[in-house]
Amino acid sequence: MLMLVAKNGQGQLVYAWQSKPGRAYYCPECGQPLRLCVGTQKAAYFAHRRRSSCQLDQGESSQHLTGKHQMWQWANDHGWRPALEVYLPRIQQRPDLLLSAGPEKVAMEFQCSPLSFERLCQRNAGYQQLGLGFIWYLGPRYRHKLRAVKRAQFVQNYFGQPAIFLWDLNHCRPIYSRVAMTTAASSRLMIKQTYHLCYYPRAQVNLRQRVYQAGHLLNCCPLQAHCHAPTPFLMKESDFSWRINVLLWLEKMPLHYEWTQDKWWASIQRQTRWQSCPCLSTDSRRHFQTWQLQEFTQELLATYILGRNRSGYYLKQQPVWFENVSDKLNAITRHGE
Ligand SMILES: [Zn+2]
Structure with a gap:
């Protein structure tokens, strides 16, 4: 080597x-x-x-070597006193770089080759055991296609925003590639997604079955299910599928049902299967999870599914499943006006 x-x-x-x-x-x-x-x-x-x-x-690989060298230079320019390949005997690990920013020490890794989920968790657990922070920069092979699972593995907190950290070997600098969080879909996107659901009746079979068993058609789902979220990383299912679950759960609640704030958060949490994101600290993970739940709660309030009362929330209106697609498209058009 x-x-x-x-x-x-x-x-x-x-x-x-x-x-x-x-x-x-x-x-x-x-x-x-x-x-x-x-x-x-x-x-x-x-x-x-x-x-x-x-x-x-x-x-x-020489790619890894070049990257490490560039990262050393970059960290040195920032005054973080980097040390390369320091062996940490207590955890038997050798991070690519060890930085010192004031009293804090941070392990910095440049990942070029594939790394299993288990190994990644082990490495991070080791650093945590020593009270070290850790940052993962990904090499060129990760640059273009990062499947949802990998995204969840390597997502990190960049000033409060979820991001994938890449190292650009050509320009000797880091790139912070933002990962989108959930937001409500525009009318135009709702129409596009509705057409998509109609044209590809065999896509999302499991979800379609779940919806069908509840007496509905996925194509005719409530408008609140539509969202901007091309690549999920927080949850084990897509944002769309999660929203459908929450809406199906709400439908089973009696009208005017009340939740205290705490009860609401606990209940909506129970509808959610979180992905483990081993490169996020506990605080960061909680920050993004709360963001997800709050965003959707706000949308439910804004569209009068939920109402607010003194102690928390109540079910103001059942989510509307449409009879047919043309009713839905009409509703989307009205919604956009
Ligand atoms: Zn040797």
Whole structure:
């Protein structure tokens, strides 16, 4: 593997780009002599002289190496005193970078290769055990397609907004790619989604069946079910499907049923299966979950499904399932006026 850190003859840790050819360098893990490679194209690096069973001699891509080097430089420019590949014996982990921002220490990882959910949770749990913060930057392979599951895995809190943190190797800088939170759909989107439901009758079969068993058709769902949420990360189902569940639950409640604030939040929580997001702190996870529930509650209030009373909320009106699609399209048009 290519390494950026080695020990010099005096036993001090040195970085490859500060080292000089012709001197002796040793592996900080196994103590074997290392080769310093200085090219004109690539950043300088160390490598074991011959293939070894050393833990640090396991294949690492040059992409990963370049990224780590860039991240070190970037963190250094920001005054975060970065250290590369520091071994943390208590948890037997070696984060790519360890930053010190005042008294706080933060592990920074640059993930280029696939990483299982379990390994990710283990790594984060290790850092938490030491009271370290952690940040994950994803490499180019994650740049374009990030499935919902992966999104949930790597979503982080960027100044109160959910985001995926990417590292841009071409420009040596981080990119914070925002992940959308739930919002009500515009009339135009409601129409589009309704047509979509009609044209693809075999999409969302399970949801259609659940709705059918409750005596409705999915195509004729209440307007409150429609939302802007292309890529869910918070919940184990789509935002649309979650909204349908909540609306079906509300339908079973008697008109004017009352909830105290606390009861309402607890009840709507029970309709929700949260995804575990291992790169969010407990506080951040709670922040986004509350956001989700509050946003929909506001929409239910604004469309008079819920009303407010002194102690909390009450069911003001049952959600309206339409008789047919043309009734629904008419209602959407009226709604937009
Ligand atoms: Zn070694």
